[in-house]
Amino acid sequence: MNRRAAKLSPTTSIPTTMSGVVLTGHGGFEKLQFKTDLPVPRPGPGEVLIKVAAAAINNTDINTRIGWYSKAVRSGTSEGGYTGFDSSHDDDASWTGTAVSFPRIQGADCCGCIVAVGEGVNDGRIGERVIVRNLLRTYVDHRPWECWTFGSECDGAFAQYAKAPSRETFKVKCDWSDVELASVPCAYSTAEGMLHRADVRAGETVLITGASGGVGSAAVQLAKRRGATVIAVAGVAKAAQVRDVGADRVVPRGENLVNVIGKDTIDVIIDVAAGPQFAQLLDVLRRGGRYAVAGAIAGPIVELDVRTLYLKDLTFLGCTFQEDVVFENLVSYIEGGEIRPHIGETYPLKDIVQAQEDFLSKKISGKLVLVIPK
Structure with a gap:
């Protein structure tokens, strides 16, 4: 990582490669590949680099993998959850109705610690435990009714490191575990x-x-x-x-x-x-x-x-687009002790296929969360 391009944590050594799961295309579980040689992202202007601790499983991750958002698909998620849909069209198989860029690191939910900041971000943020707004407005200039999903239009949290806009990365003060916090955003x-x-x-x-x-x-x-x-x-x-x-x-x-x-x-x-x-x-x-x-x-x-x-x-x-106040309110509810998630099971990141199989089975109540290797 270029030290002139980003300010780094003085106590954290940031490697050049990382472990993570990449989605290589629409389809079944074979499209999810665990790799140990992915490049660590570099935070650009206005961005932070997060060392990811945990990331939850959500329907949107599976829907994107299987191409369910394509208007050619007419059945429920479960019918194609394991193998994908032959009827899906790649050009409209994302929630935005446009093509997904592959390979993609998915993961809409992110809890972790800021370890570096890009140009224009106060380096006092380094060390904060944070969650990321899953529907990002920064990359679309905060235009009404537009947003990117973390892990769909940009890389997300199914890896050891992820970058996100500083203004949409929220410090949270609470006694929750990383796994609990990771279950909240999406x-x-x-x-x-x-x-x-x-x-x-x-x-x-x-x-x-x-x-x-x-x-x-x-x-x-x-x-x-x-x-x-x-x-x-x-x-x-x-x-x-x-x-x-x-x-x-x-x-x-x-x-x-x-x-x-x-x-x-x-x-x-x-x-x-x-x-x-x-x-x-x-x-x-x-x-x-x-x-x-x-x-x-x-x-x-x-x-x-x-x-x-x-x-x-x-x-x-x-209801897809969210006004800024929605996520801001969630952080206040967490810090005020007004809500508490129910965790069903945790898995190491490399076992993402098992986690998605259990998610699709609907046999486990509560959130299923991936724990990211340190």
């Missing part, structure tokens, strides 16, 4: 972003799908923090865990929501599933209700009766 910001956009308020009743997953369980905690009553949809085997994180009621996945909950009873839907139950979600919404969505793990193609939408005066909110 899942919790997605959940908080939906709640923020839907303006969830105290006293409202919120229905959350996929409530045992990373985003869903985060949404349960964050909705309760806002004073809402939470009805969660989850598998029977994980109902106790969902109650433990704050759900007032758990409805078994697959049950008819109208029969179990009743029509016109819910103020806000927080949805990451879509799929076959989509019409039921709209039926249980009250008139004037809000539907916020940030995922479609059960299937992206749904049937919509437009009469339900306009006759009930519903508001639909597609």
